[in-house]
Structures are given as structure tokens and as C-alpha cells.
Amino acid sequence: MALRFEARGAASRAMVLGSPAIAVVLTLAASLVMFASLGTDPVRALQAFFIQPLSSERGVAELMVKATPLVLIALGLSMGFRANVWNIGAEGQLTLGALAGGGLALALYGYESPFLLPLMFVAGIAGGMAWAAIPAFLKTRFNTNEILTSLMLVYVAILLLSYLIHGPWRDPDGFNFPESRLFHDSARVPVLLQGTRLHIGWPIALAITATTWILLARHIIGFQIRVVGLAPAAASFAGFSRTRIIWTTLLAGGGAAGLAGVMEVAGPIGQIVPVISPGYGFTAIIVAFLGRLQPVGVVFAGLLMALTYLGGEYAQITMNLPNAVTGVFQGMLLFFLLASDILIRYRVRFVP
Amino acid sequence: MTIDFLVAALMTIITASTPLVFAAVGEIVAERSGVLNLGVEGMMIVGAIGAFATGIITGDPVLAVLAGAASGALMAFIFGCLTLWLLSNQVATGLALTIFGIGLSALLGHQFVGVTLAGLPRLDIPGITDLPFIGPLLFGHDALVYLSVVSVIAVAWFLRHTRAGLALRAVGENHDAAHSIGYPVILIRLLAVLFGGAMAGLGGACLSLAYTPLWIENMTAGRGWIALALVVFASWRPWRAFFGAYLFGGITIIQLHAQGLGVAIPSQILSMLPYIATIVVLVLISRDDVRMRFNAPACLGRSFHATG
Numbered sequence: 001m002a003l004r005f006e007a008r009g010a011a012s013r014a015m016v017l018g019s020p021a022i023a024v025v026l027t028l029a030a031s032l033v034m035f036a037s038l039g040t041d042p043v044r045a046l047q048a049f050f051i052q053p054l055s056s057e058r059g060v061a062e063l064m065v066k067a068t069p070l071v072l073i074a075l076g077l078s079m080g081f082r083a084n085v086w087n088i089g090a091e092g093q094l095t096l097g098a099l100a101g102g103g104l105a106l107a108l109y110g111y112e113s114p115f116l117l118p119l120m121f122v123a124g125i126a127g128g129m130a131w132a133a134i135p136a137f138l139k140t141r142f143n144t145n146e147i148l149t150s151l152m153l154v155y156v157a158i159l160l161l162s163y164l165i166h167g168p169w170r171d172p173d174g175f176n177f178p179e180s181r182l183f184h185d186s187a188r189v190p191v192l193l194q195g196t197r198l199h200i201g202w203p204i205a206l207a208i209t210a211t212t213w214i215l216l217a218r219h220i221i222g223f224q225i226r227v228v229g230l231a232p233a234a235a236s237f238a239g240f241s242r243t244r245i246i247w248t249t250l251l252a253g254g255g256a257a258g259l260a261g262v263m264e265v266a267g268p269i270g271q272i273v274p275v276i277s278p279g280y281g282f283t284a285i286i287v288a289f290l291g292r293l294q295p296v297g298v299v300f301a302g303l304l305m306a307l308t309y310l311g312g313e314y315a316q317i318t319m320n321l322p323n324a325v326t327g328v329f330q331g332m333l334l335f336f337l338l339a340s341d342i343l344i345r346y347r348v349r350f351v352p
Numbered sequence: 353m354t355i356d357f358l359v360a361a362l363m364t365i366i367t368a369s370t371p372l373v374f375a376a377v378g379e380i381v382a383e384r385s386g387v388l389n390l391g392v393e394g395m396m397i398v399g400a401i402g403a404f405a406t407g408i409i410t411g412d413p414v415l416a417v418l419a420g421a422a423s424g425a426l427m428a429f430i431f432g433c434l435t436l437w438l439l440s441n442q443v444a445t446g447l448a449l450t451i452f453g454i455g456l457s458a459l460l461g462h463q464f465v466g467v468t469l470a471g472l473p474r475l476d477i478p479g480i481t482d483l484p485f486i487g488p489l490l491f492g493h494d495a496l497v498y499l500s501v502v503s504v505i506a507v508a509w510f511l512r513h514t515r516a517g518l519a520l521r522a523v524g525e526n527h528d529a530a531h532s533i534g535y536p537v538i539l540i541r542l543l544a545v546l547f548g549g550a551m552a553g554l555g556g557a558c559l560s561l562a563y564t565p566l567w568i569e570n571m572t573a574g575r576g577w578i579a580l581a582l583v584v585f586a587s588w589r590p591w592r593a594f595f596g597a598y599l600f601g602g603i604t605i606i607q608l609h610a611q612g613l614g615v616a617i618p619s620q621i622l623s624m625l626p627y628i629a630t631i632v633v634l635v636l637i638s639r640d641d642v643r644m645r646f647n648a649p650a651c652l653g654r655s656f657h658a659t660g
Binding site: 005007086088138142143144145147148149151152153155156159160162163166167282283285286289322323324325326327328329330331332334335338339341342345346 | 390430433434438439440441443444445447448449451452453454455456458459462569573574577578580581584618620621623624627628630631634635638639641644657
């Protein structure tokens with residue numbers, strides 16, 4: 001008996017939603033095997049990973065804190081991915097956003113004003129956009145592959161961050177630690193729930209989700225993005241400018257990542273440190289795919305991926321598992337998702 | 353004195369360039385067959401830890417190098433199954449391979465942090481390696497350096513002068529035509545992908561066995577991506593990739609020496625050089641849209657599904 005894939009007449013809508021579910025189940029099964037081979041009790045490990053973090057109010061709040069940057073970045077990236085614009089440098093755009101917004105907070109240190117924080121947000125968005133504008137310009141003007149340029153700029157951004165906090169931005173009273181000084185109160189993102197780190201970033205992310213949904217589903221630009229991605233030739237006959245779509249999607253992705261970055265340094269972190277993000281910019285790629293490049297899906301996928309970060313921390317504390325398990329987990333999930341996605345366009349037939 | 357310094361600098365350039373040669377030439381073979389594997393970084397880092405762990409456990413450098421290649425090929429096999437058989441998007445799958453590889457290598461390497469390895473033995477022919485200047489430069493390297501040169505020659509010859517190489521290129525240029533005259537498209541592509549993975553694994557092995565003989569998390573530091581850029585830079589030709597790799601190795605080492613000599617530029621700014629150079633080179637090479645399309649394999653990145 002052999003397995004054969006037969007093309008479906010039309011893409012299966014059920015499988016668009018079914019494939020992430022299959023992927024999650026397969027990832028859980030595979031991780032049972034992984035934990036067993038690491039010599040830990042697999043059931044206890046899964047419990048530490050997925051149940052324990054959610055059993056307290058603080059844990060749930062922390063889940064949203066970690067989901068905020070993931071959802072924001074993935075929203076921007078999914079617009080690009082729909083149009084076949086592969087911005088994979090969100091990590092760098094996040095860093096530049098954090099530097100632009102955080103730099104403003106440091107420059108205006110001690111300045112008390114309700115306008116400071118919104119200004120920092122604008123600076124963060126502008127910083128992320130500026131970093132994303134480089135691959136957009138090179139792609140539209142010189143036909144340079146945006147995957148490689150945006151990724152190279154991640155390394156440049158992280159080195160820039162390292163230079164700034166080892167040099168000009170280092171805290172003068174910080175015993176030579178490579179950290180900036182702590183932001184003052186006006187430059188901090190307000191906390192929503194006392195006793196947790198949940199801040200206004202989460203409702204902002206949800207509001208941006210709603211806006212993105214309207215843009216993509218109801219606005220002409222969303223239609224153009226889809227056509228450019230699915231049928232480039234049709235798009236050019238219709239007069240949709242590919243250059244404009246490349247600029248729009250890259251700037252949207254960069255701006256969203258920049259906002260996520262400034263919210264991280266002005267929110268949970270409170271200063272500029274050598275490592276601002278535990279790879280949110282890369283994980284957001286998985287979030288975008290897992291969320292089916294749909295705004296609402298991205299929110300759920302963002303929460304799930306946030307849980308893998310949180311679970312990784314719990315498992316590290318309670319079971320002494322290395323933190324890297326999180327990365328393996330995330331990679332496996334994306335593998336299984338991409339594999340199950342074949343069921344959207346093909347049906348499996350057993351040929352005797 | 354100056355001669356010694358020059359020799360030392362050239363020797364480090366060669367050590368720094370060899371991983372790039374392996375990874376880029378391997379990726380050229382995969383891309384010439386029409387498969388765009390963006391997971392070079394992931395295969396490289398898993399190759400690095402596979403080689404290092406085997407080196408520590410067995411103490412045998414040959415086994416360590418083989419393990420590096422095998423780990424890279426194993427990663428490539430996952431990629432091959434997903435993209436060739438399950439027809440997944442090659443760009444997304446390559447990204448997944450990199451994310452997975454970085455996580456997996458950190459997990460496996462957890463217990464090897466801080467352990468050092470003796471490093472690979474270097475060739476030492478009495479009387480010849482001792483020759484001034486030429487001696488160490490030509491006859492004073494580890495086996496991987498020579499293997500990298502051999503692999504460039506072999507791949508260039510294979511692609512140009514063998515029947516199998518012609519079949520591989522045919523599959524990369526037009527998979528439907530290749531299929532219709534009876535070439536096993538999926539099998540040829542799988543073999544090309546596996547070769548690319550093994551070569552990326554060897555590149556990783558160079559890093560953890562020779563360049564810095566110890567395990568550091570994320571030690572590839574974007575070299576896999578630079579190798580991908582080199583493929584474009586080389587217009588998919590092995591010899592050009594070889595020279596490109598040495599160009600980048602040279603930039604890396606020159607900025608390191610500049611840091612060592614206390615140039616008044618902050619070290620982080622100098623460390624940006626290889627990445628910025630990659631961008632500049634990509635811009636220069638891809639400016640000409642027509643030439644790019646002429647050089648790139650026509651079916652690069654497209655899935656093949658035989659109907660009927």
C-alpha cells in the first residue's frame with residue numbers, strides 16, 4: 001500500500017484551521033519523546049511547560065506580557081508574507097525601535113510630561129520603520145533580496161545596541177555594567193494590573209489587531225497585498241504597484257516591531273540592556289504562520305508561543321531543563337505546521 | 353617579524369574562510385537542483401555541535417568531522433522531506449530549520465559549555481612545512497582546509513562535466529521537462545539537498561573543531577546567512593563562491609586585527625563590517641535584474657508535484 005497526494009479542486013477551509021491543531025498535537029507527542037530521551041518525566045515536564053504557568057493570576061498576566069511583542073510583530077510580518085515580501089529582520093527592527101524610543105527617554109531624563117511616552121512610541125515606530133526602509137529601498141531600487149539584507153541588519157542592530165550601552169549610553173552610576181540608567185516614571189509604560197507586569201501594551205496590540213483586520217479584509221490595500229502575493233501578473237495588469245506594496249508591508253512590519261521594542265524597554269525591562277528580546281522577532285515568524293497570516297489567528301498563535309517562552313522559564317526553574325528547549329519546541333511546531341499544510345491543497349489517498 | 357605577522361594573518365584568513373567555502377558550495381549544489389534551502393545557518397550550527405560532541409566523547413578527529421557532516425545531512429533530510437514530499441514552502445521551511453537548529457544545538461550543547469577540544473591536527477611535512485612563507489601557507493593546514501579546496505574542484509567538475517551534473521542542472525532549470533524525459537526529480541533534489549546539508553555540517557565542524565575549538569551557543573553568528581549571500585554573489589558558480597568566501601574571511605580577520613591594533617573605532621562598529629559588506633556586495637551583484645534572472649536556476653524555490 002502506498003500513500004499518494006491528490007490535488008483538491010479548491011483549498012480546504014476546514015484544513016486551514018485544522019492543520020494548526022494537528023501540528024500542536026504532533027508537537028506535543030514529539031516533545032513527550034524528546035523529554036523521555038532527555039531523561040526527564042515527560043508528563044511532569046509537559047505539566048511544567050503548559051499547565052503550571054497558567055495556574056496563577058500572575059502567570060496569566062505574564063503570558064499577555066510576552067504575547068504583546070509577538071502579536072505586534074507577527075501582525076506586521078503577516079502583511080508582508082501575504083505579498084511574498086519576506087522580512088525576517090524584525091529582531092533588528094525591534095532593537096532599533098527600542099533604541100530610538102529608549103534613547104529619547106534617556107535624552108529627556110527627568111522630564112515629567114504625559115506626552116513623553118506617546119512621543120517615545122512614535123520614536124520607536126519611526127526607528128523600526130527606518131531600519132525596515134533599508135531593505136525596502138534596496139529591494140525596490142536595486143532588486144536586492146530582502147531576506148538576506150533584513151537578516152544582516154539584525155546583526156548590525158544588535159552590535160549597535162552593544163556599542164551604545166558599552167559607550168555613550170552607559171549608566172554613569174552603574175558600576176560599569178553595560179546597561180543604561182533606569183527610565184524615570186514618565187517614560188515607563190503604565191501597568192494595568194497591580195502586582196503584575198501586565199501593561200497597556202496588550203490592549204494596544206489588540207486594538208492594532210482590529211485595525212489590521214479592517215485594513216486587510218475591507219480596505220483596497222489589503223486586497224492589493226493579496227493579489228500581489230497570489231498572482232503577481234494579475235496585479236501588474238490591474239495596475240497595482242508592486243513597489244508600493246513592498247514599501248507598505250516592510251514599513252508596517254518595521255513600525256510594528258519598533259513599537260514592540262520600545263514597549264519592551266519602557267515596560268517590563270525599564271532600561272536598555274544588552275539583550276532586549278529573547279528572539280521575539282524570529283518567533284513572530286512562527287506566530288504569523290501559525291495564525292494563518294490572519295490578524296485574529298495571530299492573537300491566538302501569539303498567546304500559544306508566549307506560553308512556550310513562559311513554560312521554558314518554569315521548566316528551567318522547577319525541573320532544571322535547559323532554556324533552549326523552548327527553541328526546539330518552536331521549531332518543531334513550525335515543522336509540523338508546514339507539513340500538515342499539505343492537507344489544505346491535497347488529500348491523502350491510500351493506493352493499494 | 354613582518355613576514356611572520358603576514359603569514360599568521362593569512363593563516364587565520366584561511367581558517368575563517370573555510371567554513372564559508374563548505375557552506376556556500378554545498379548550497380550551490382542544492383540551489384542548482386532548484387531547491388532554495390534557507391536553513392544553512394541551522395544545519396551549520398547542528399553540524400558544529402555534532403562534530404564537537406563526537407570529538408569530546410570519542411576523541412577521534414575523523415569521527416568528529418564525519419559526525420559534523422552527518423548531523424548537517426540529517427537536518428537537510430528533514431528539510432527535504434517537508435519541501436520535496438510534503439510540498440511545503442521552501443522559504444518558510446528553511447527559516448524553521450534555522451530556528452529549530454539553533455534551539456537543538458543549544459539543547460545538545462548545554463553540557464559541553466566551557467569544555468575545550470585539542471583542535472584538528474595540522475599537516476606537518478618535515479623540511480617542507482618549515483619553508484619560509486610558502487611552507488606554512490601551503491602545507492601547514494588541517495585536513496578540512498584541503499578538503500574544502502578539493503570539494504570546490506570536485507563540485508565544479510561534477511556540475512560541468514558529468515552526466516549526473518547535467519541531470520541535476522536540468523532539474524533545476526525546468527523540472528517539468530526533466531520529469532517528462534524520465535529524470536527522477538524528487539530523488540535528484542533530495543540528494544542535492546542532502547549534499548548541501550553535509551557540506552554545511554562540515555562548515556560547522558570547521559568552526560567548532562578548528563576555528564575556535566570549543567562550543568559557544570550561536571557560534572555560527574550568521575555565517576550560514578553570509579554563505580547564502582555568497583551563492584548569489586557567485587552567480588551559482590563554485591569557484592566564484594570560493595573567492596567570495598576568502599574575500600569575506602579576509603574582511604572578518606582584517607577587522608579583528610584592526611581591533612587588536614587598537615584602531616580608534618569601537619570594536620562593535622568594526623564587527624559590523626562583514627554584515628555590511630554582505631549587503632553592499634548583494635546590492636552590487638543584484639542591481640542588474642536581467643543578469644540575475646539569467647544566472648539563477650529557473651525553478652529555484654518552486655515545488656514539484658508530478659500529476660499522473
